[in-house]
Each structure stands twice: as C-alpha cells, then as structure tokens.
Amino acid sequence: MRDKRWILPTILSIALVVSIVWGYNQLTDKRQLQTNLTNDYQRLFYDAKKHVENVQVSLSKALVSESREQNVLLLSQIMNEAYSAQDKLSQLPVTHSEIAKTEKFLTQVADYSFSLMQSHLDGEELTSKQREALFKLQEGSANFNGELSALHDKILEQNFTVENTKGRQKNKLEEANKKMFATSLGSIEKQMGKAPELIYDGPFSDQELNKKPVGLGNKKFTQSEAEKVARDFLGNKKIDKVTPFEKGQDISTARIPSYTFSILPKNTPKEMAIYIGVSEAGGKVVWMANPRGVSNVNISAKQAEERAAKFLKEKGYQDMEPNYSLKYDGTMLFNFAYKQDEVTIYPDLVKVKVALDNGEIVGFDSSTYLMNHKDRNIEKPSLTKEEARKKVRVDFDINSIRLAMIPKGSKELLCYEFKGKYKDSDFIIYINAMSGKEEQILQIIKDENGTLTF
Template sequence: MNRNRITSAILAIALLAVGVWGTYQYQLKNEYKTALNNDYQRLFYDTKAHIANVQVALSKALLSDSKEQNILLMTQIMQQANMAQDKLSQMPVSHSDISKTQKYLTQVADYSYALVDQHLEGKDLDSKQREALFKLQDYSAYLTREMSSLHDKIMKGEVTLSRVEQGERKGLRKANENMLNTSLVKLEEEMTKYPELIYDGPFSDQVMNMKPKGLGEKKVTVEEAKIIAQNFLGDKQTWKLTLFEEGEHIDKVATIPSHTFIISTENSRDGAGSYISVSKQGGQVVWMVNPRSVSRISLSMKQGQDRALKFLEEKGYKGMEPNYSLRYDGTALFNFAYSEGDVTVYPDLIKVKVALDNGEIVGFDAATYLHAHHKRDIPKAAITQEEARGKVRLDFDIDSVRLAIIPKGGSKEVLCYEFKGKYKGSDYIVYINALEGKEEKILQIIQDENGTLTF
C-alpha cells in the first residue's frame, strides 16, 4: 500500500515536472518567435528607410544643376543603396525572388559611382544620363510605395515576418510562401504614389545641435518656473503642477536643462500625460503637451492656424509666419518661422498643435527657436534675384521667390534666395546662396489632404 502511494506520488511529481517543463518550453518558444519577428521588423523598417532615401536623393539629383551638390547626392545614393541591399539580404525571403530588387540596388550604386567620377572630371550630365536617372528614380519610387504598403500590413498584423521564414522552411503553399516576396519584385509596373513621411520641419534637426542662444541669462528656481508655467497655461482653470523628477523625459527637452511639471486640474488625475517644461536658464517655456483625444472635428485647418498664430502673439512671439502643417487624429500641427523684414528665418522655428474640436492648444515646442533665436546682422544679398534664377534649371517652373536664412551645419547660417516651383510634375524648393550664387539645398514638397510635408 505504501509502495503504491510512493509510486503515485512519484508519478504525480513527474507529471507536474513535465507540465512545468512543457509550459516553460511553450513560453520560451513564443518569446523566441516574438523576438525573431521584432528583429525582422527592424530589418524591414531599415530596408524601407534606405530605399526611400535612395528615391529622395535621386529626385533631388535630377533637379540639381550643381556638380558639387550632385556629388554629395550621388554619394548618398551609393551609401543608401548598399545599406538597403545589405539589409534586404538578411530578410526571411527567397533570394531568387528578390534578385531583381537586388540587381536594381546594385545598378543604382554603380551608376551613381560612375556619375560622381564624371563630375570629378568636370563633366556635366548629358540628356541620356538624365533619362537613365529618371528611370531609376521611377523604380525607386515604386519600390518605396510597395515597401510602405507592406509595412502597413505588417503593422496591422496581416503579415508576420517570422511566419514567412517558417513558411519557407516547411514548404507551405506557394501563395503563403510568397506573401512577402510578391510585394518586393513588381518593379516593372507604373509608380505613382510617394511614401508616408514623418513631419518635423525642413531644418529643425540641424538647429538642435547648437548651443541655445535665445534663453537669456537669469537662473530660474523651481517655484519661479512653476509661476511661469501657470501663466503660460492661463487662468481659465486652476492648474496643479507637480515637479517631475529630474532626468526623466530628457529627450523632450533636448540640450536645454529644464524644470518639468506634470499638469493636472481638479477634474483630472495626476500623471494623465500632460506636461510642461520651463528652462532653468532664462525661464522660457520649452515645450508643453496635452495628449487628449479629439472626438469630432469642428474647425478647418485655416481656423486652426489662425488660433495657433493668435496664441503665439499672446505669448509674446512676434513676427512668426506659418509655413508647413500636418493634420492627424483630430489635431493640426503647425510650423511657424520667424521673419525679419522680408527675410524668413527658418532656424527660429516653433511648432504649435491645435485641437480641431474647440481650438485648444494641446502642444507647443519652442526648443528649436530657443536654440537659434538671437539678434542677427542680416547681410544684403550680393547677387540679384535674376542672377540667382540663372543658377536654377531653366525648366524649373517657379511659383514664388523670397529671401530666407537657412542653417548650414552647426551654428552656421546662410542667406539664400528661396525658389518654390514644379519640376516634372513634383513640387520642390531650391535654395541659392544670395552671397556666393551657389546651390545650397533642394527640398521636395509633398502635399495631400492632411497637410504639407518637406524632405
């Protein structure tokens, strides 16, 4: 009897151990699948980004009339094409099915290298070479479109990259195996759609690397910063501001040390996601965010822009002009650049986010402005507008021209003529140095129902 009990106990323990081990293995397998899929998603995202960069650089090279700019652009194309090919080779797909894509990326890199070599010898592009670049640009635009479409499917869970690899190993049905491959090899079809872009203004990244110039000198205490924040938020409600621990949210304040507060009211709970940050030097509001949901849209983009501009004027920001905008999730994000006389100063950029239900300001970011704004001695243009026009391709259909200051690496700025117009059906901005007459920068503009984007 005792022996049977002992045997039963041992069996029970053994079954329990097997069950625990099985559960552990199952969890381990799921964790492995998740990690594998995340790795593949990162690979795919990187591949998509590199191919989009190839397409952008190719479109700029077609418009550029400067050997120096073209050498830089062609070098970027080579680098991005090679990086895209490297990432693509690591994707869980049959290499025979993406051979055309890999061949295309190789040709783009090789052709760009040949054109760089030609430019270094002082030769311009001829009509046949430009025609070849147009074809390559068309292919890259289509491939970018396909990658964006596939990326949407991956984000929605319609395609799981780890299962694609599993499908190749297990020899599942052809339609299942090629779910991913099919979207990567249709380069011969007509391309019409551009990729989804991330909007943050055309020059803001360059400015953020500078030492802040627009803060002032006074050191501000926590209590002083709290008063500044309360005044900025206004007196329509009784605001409760709780100091956020230093070191948190450091990315949002960039290189500007700040006192950051959690915003709450009598009707909201603490930590609901609303914050405001005041610089420790100068006591300037660096950013504010209130990520509330917007259930219905009552205001137009123009009404939202007017509300944002009025808000800036109320806060003491004079001479700001609207430039680019983006609408999403019931809100509108507006970029405003400072203007001095007839010169637009792009480094002095402020972003304002407006809720399109009642016009409430739900986002504010002056970090770029505070980095760059200072009293400038703006020089007079050394060349005329007509002379600058001569530096732009003759077949570039110009809509408007104005003077603008743009950043040029580090803390340097340059006065340019800004030419906006169309080339081969697409919208661009070309910047010609107003002192030296050389081509400084080309931006492509994308406009859709949600707003205006540049890259």
C-alpha cells in the same frame, strides 16, 4: 395613502438606475480616454523603433557600398530616420533628461551622416577613419535596436495600459512616470552613455552638437519660479494641481536643461494631465504636450492656423509666419518661422499643435527657436533676384521668390527661395544669395492632411 407609499421608493429606484447608467457611461468614457492615450504612446514607441531599425540597416549598407551616389542616398536616409526617431522619443511621457544621451546619439548619427554626404557631394571618397566611425555608429544603433526590441516584448508580455502604468496612488506621479517608459528607457540610456564619442573635423563636431542655446538669456530660474511660468502659460485659474518631476542626474547634458511638470486642469481626470518643460536658464517654456484624445473635427485647417498664430502672439512670439502643416489624429501641427527684415529665418522655428474639435492648443515646441534665436545682422545679397534665377532650370515654373535664412551645418546661409513646379510636382530651390551655389532642393507634398517637404 397606500398608493402614495410607493412614490418615494419608485423615485429612489429611478434615481438609482440613472446613477448607475451615468456611472457606467463615465467609466466607459474614462476607459476610452485611457485606450486612446495608450494607443498614442504605443504608436510613438513603435514608430521610433522602426526608425532605429532603418538607421541600422542603412548604416550596414553604407559600410559595404563603394558608390558615392549610392552612399549619398543611404546617408540621406540615415539622417532623416535618426531625426525621426529622436522626434518620436521626445514625445513619449518621460523627462528630457532621462533620454538626453539617447537624443545625443541620434543627433550624432544624423549630423555625421550629413557631414559625410557633403564630402561625397564635393567628390571625396570615404576614408578608413570615416568607415571606422560609421562602424561604431552601426554597432551603437544595433545595440539600441536590441534594447528597443526587448522593451517591445516586455510591453506585449505585461499587457501595457495607461491605467496600470499611471498608478493610482495619490501624489505619486513621479513613480507613474517611471512605470510608463522611463524605467526601461533609462536602462537603454545607460547603454547609450557607453557609446564611444566620435572625433571628427567639420561643421558637426561634438562642440557644435553641444552648442549653447542663444535665445534664453542668463538668468537662472528656481523650480518655484519655473512653476509660476508654467502656470501662467496654461492659465493659472484653470489649474487644479501641479506636480514637479525629478530633474534626473543627466539634466546637464540636455540641449536645454529644464524643469518638467505634470499639470492637472480643473475637472479633468488625472490620466489626462498636461506635461510642460520650462528652461532653467531664462525661464522659457520649451515644450508642452496635452495628450487628450480628439474624436470630432469641428474647425477647418484655416481656423486652426489662425488660432495657432494668435496663440503665439499671446505668448510673446512676434513676427512669426506659418510655413508647413500636418493633420493627424484630429489635430493640426503647424511650423512657424521667424521673420526679420522681410527675410524668413528658418532656424528660428516654433511648432504649435491645435485640436480640431475646439481649437485648443494641445502641443507646443520652441526648442529650435530657443537654440537659435538672436538679432541678426543680415547682409545685403551679392546677387539680384534675376541673377539668382539664372542658376535655376529654365523650365522650372516659378510661383514665388523670397529671401530666406536656412541652416546648413553650423552655419546659416542667406538664400533666394524659389517655389514652383517641375513636371507637375512642387519643389523649393535654395540659391545662395552671395555665391549663387545651389544649396538645397526640397519637394513639397500637398494633400488633405497638410503640406510637408522632403
């Protein structure tokens, strides 16, 4: 009997030890997830800051350069860096309306640079008005860079972590969002709103920057209707809680005004909520971001591509073909372009990000598609393949030829797309199917992380 009295305390002691070990492991896993998420957000912010610094430097160089050739190179760099900064900022955990003016400024920098680049290629010099406009953009980028540097210092001083910025009070994700980056970016947004508007002629006028999306429809959705769209998109049975964000006073200036939601799946820590945006007009899912970390790679790039293609079909995106991809942080990002009448329509682009541990879709962006998608009346080419081929270097080793619609300014151009090699490097050359003009040349970079074009 005396021996039996020790059985229950022994069992309870073992259970207590097991519980402590389990709890410690759960806490460690949670902290690791928080660390991964923090690192992702900080990396995006630092990348955006670096791109803005490069914009400022290249604008300064363009102001003193007298060489058209040098300016074409600088303006190309400015355009790419501005678009890259915009892309990184759009992935931060803030609503699109809170950085609408900043996005508009970066778009203006990129588009004006492209417009000047086209003028240079046509043999024109910079006018005094154009130099004045460049100076205004340089001042704006310098102010922007200064604000980002101040935010960078603030992050370092406050030992920024997801845990202390997310907040722990129940039902206050709106406050958490502001604490993350929105408060500081919001002050930057006010400064960017003071930047002077550029007035210039050409395909990238402010009217074009603010063009209306054509792939949404006219029906206006309420917040509750938009929430239902978000639930259906992610699978309502898997959802534990949906929290809407405030729309913000600048929602009307966003390219696609949208409702934004934080969605918590069942049996998921609140730090790993999914963010999603649903358009006010048409009720379309504009973007979705699942910030969970991916530690193991269990599926191939081909399997991930098949999963992405299946996902698009399930969501109603028909006739989409994969074109380019990028592997990073345990995920694979795919660009899908719409195809009509055997013509690849690059303006109608959708991005899908797949986790390589289990094939889950962890990212989605249809904003470009929704801005541009429509039924097109595609004209018959004036040139044949053979005639277009004569516009390409004789020693360019061609692998494939197809028709494609490419964006150029406010226009869409029907081109023959020639993929091939020149001196062991891969390139794509676009020849206008109507005029025979060489419209664009892209270099293809292939490695173990995917396929990109420059």
